[in-house]
Structures are given as C-alpha cells and as structure tokens.
Amino acid sequence: MPETDIPQQFDVLVVGAGAAGLYTALRIPNHLKVGLITKETMSLSASDWAQGGIAAAIAPEDSPSLHVEDTLKAGAGLCDRNAVEFLAQHAPSCIESLVNLGVAFDRNQGNLALTLEAAHSRHRVLHAADTTGREVITTLTAQVLQRQNIQIIQKALALDLWLSPQTKHCQGVSLFYQNRIHWAQADAVILATGGGGQVFAQTTNPAVSTGDGVALAWRAGALLKDLEFIQFHPQR
Numbered sequence: 603m604p605e606t607d608i609p610q611q612f613d614v615l616v617v618g619a620g621a622a623g624l625y626t627a628l629r630i631p632n633h634l635k636v637g638l639i640t641k642e643t644m645s646l647s648a649s650d651w652a653q654g655g656i657a658a659a660i661a662p663e664d665s666p667s668l669h670v671e672d673t674l675k676a677g678a679g680l681c682d683r684n685a686v687e688f689l690a691q692h693a694p695s696c697i698e699s700l701v702n703l704g705v706a707f708d709r710n711q712g713n714l715a716l717t718l719e720a721a722h723s724r725h726r727v728l729h730a731a732d733t734t735g736r737e738v739i740t741t742l743t744a745q746v747l748q749r750q751n752i753q754i755i756q757k758a759l760a761l762d763l764w765l766s767p768q769t770k771h772c773q774g775v776s777l778f779y780q781n782r783i784h785w786a787q788a789d790a791v792i793l794a795t796g797g798g799g800q801v802f803a804q805t806t807n808p809a810v811s812t813g814d815g816v817a818l819a820w821r822a823g824a825l826l827k828d829l830e831f832i833q834f835h836p837q838r
C-alpha cells in the first residue's frame with residue numbers, strides 16, 4: 603500500500619487496526635468515509651499473535667446464560683456483570699458475522715470445531731489451528747482492502763484527540779505521519795488501540811501495546827476504570 607497524504611476530513615476515524623479496529627471499520631455503513639489508522643504496518647498487532655481461540659456459546663448444549671455463569675464464577679466476584687452479559691450474548695452473532703466475512707475456523711465433520719478450555723463448562727472455544735488471530739486479521743484485512751470507503755493510513759501515530767476549544771467535543775485527532783504533525787477531522791473517533799502490556803518489563807505483547815488509547819482518552823478528560831486488570835498470557 604503506497605503512502606499517501608491524509609485527507610483532512612472523515613466521517614469516522616478508527617484508531618487501531620487490530621481485530622477491534624478492522625471489525626469496527628467493516629461494520630460502518632459504506633456511504634461513510636472512514637480512516638483506519640495504525641501506528642505500525644497492518645500486520646503488526648496483538649490480534650495477529652492471538653493463538654488459542656475465541657469463546658462463544660454456539661453448541662446446541664450451550665447457551666449465553668451458561669457462558670455468563672461460567673465467566674462470573676471464574677471472575678470470583680470481580681466481573682462487571684453488564685459487560686459479561688453483553689459479551690456472552692453477542693458472541694454467537696459476532697462469530698456468525700466473522701464466518702460470513704470468510705474467517706475459516708477449524709471444522710469437525712463440517713461443523714465449527716469447539717474445544718474446552720479454562721473455566722468453560724462447555725466446549726465453546728473456536729480456533730484456526732493455533733494461529734486463530736492471524737486467520738481473523740488476514741481475512742478482515744482482505745475485506746477492508748475491498749471497501750472503497752475505508753482509507754488505511756499506516757505508520758501514523760495518533761498523538762492526541764483534537765477537542766473543539768468551544769464545546770470540548772472531540773472533532774478529530776492529531777497524528778504524527780511522515781515526519782510531520784497532521785490534523786484529521788472527523789464526526790466520530792473510535793479508539794481501538796489495544797492493550798498496554800509493554801508497561802511491564804516482561805510481556806508477550808507486541809511493541810505496539812503501549813496503552814496509547816487509554817492515555818489519549820485520559821488526556822481528553824475521559825473517566826477510566828479497572829486499569830488494575832491486566833491479562834497475562836499464557837495464563838497460569
């Protein structure tokens with residue numbers, strides 16, 4: 603993908619091109635002009651490195667309410683119940699949507715193959731060998747490249763949310779791109795910048811995982827919560 607100049611105006615700017623950013627960009631209606639920004643190349647993200655799989659209650663003997671129950675139990679009273687319910691209830695339709703976009707999860711006699719992992723009481727982990735993330739990212743990137751309304755901007759570091767001095771509403775982002783600072787305006791900005799594992803000396807996260815989105819949001823006045831919850835991979 604050749605480097606180009608950045609248009610000054612978008613309908614939506616998605617910062618981050620991991621699974622979250624790619625999927626979000628694909629869910630935005632075609633008539634909206636979307637900028638998909640990554641501070642690295644498209645292939646570098648934690649999503650690309652994810653291995654074991656994605657949990658969703660899709661087996662006949664399973665249900666989102668069982669998925670919720672298992673998650674709350676594993677969370678030992680620390681879970682945000684609304685978030686758990688939202689994730690468990692939406693997981694099956696998101697998997698269906700990924701399959702429709704072409705993600706080739708492993709199959710067993712034609713059906714999606716499910717493994718039993720961690721605290722799950724049912725087989726509910728979908729995978730593509732042990733490179734599930736790469737399969738998701740490769741497929742979603744191919745889909746994004748086909749969409750005329752999405753412009754990919756690589757090696758562009760989002761520096762700050764650009765707030766209107768009058769209303770304090772977010773009106774875009776400032777970016778460090780090709781050795782200078784750009785101001786890109788948008789009606790909506792979505793932060794999908796991944797985790798911050800790199801704050802630790804020892805991490806399996808890629809170099810891009812520096813918690814930038816959290817810092818950008820904080821500097822813009824957002825309220826942050828639950829920052830003490832950090833997932834270490836592999837879990838023990």
Ligand SMILES: Cc1cc2nc3c(=O)[nH]c(=O)nc-3n(C[C@H](O)[C@H](O)[C@H](O)COP(=O)(O)OP(=O)(O)OC[C@H]3O[C@@H](n4cnc5c(N)ncnc54)[C@H](O)[C@@H]3O)c2cc1C
Pocket residue numbers: 617618619620621622623639640641642646647648649650651652653654655656657734735758759760761794795796797806807808810811814815835
């Ligand atoms: C080794 C490993 C194995 C894993 N295995 C699993 C697993 O089996 N199952 C599972 O569910 N999860 C797994 N995970 C966790 C999972 O990979 C992450 O939770 C998930 O990929 C996060 O996706 P994301 O899109 O939010 O972030 P990421 O995939 O990290 O993407 C972040 C994006 O934001 C961009 N970015 C960041 N800051 C800026 C900035 N300032 N300006 C512009 N762009 C920016 C990055 O360049 C990147 O494109 C694993 C993680 C690792 C590291």
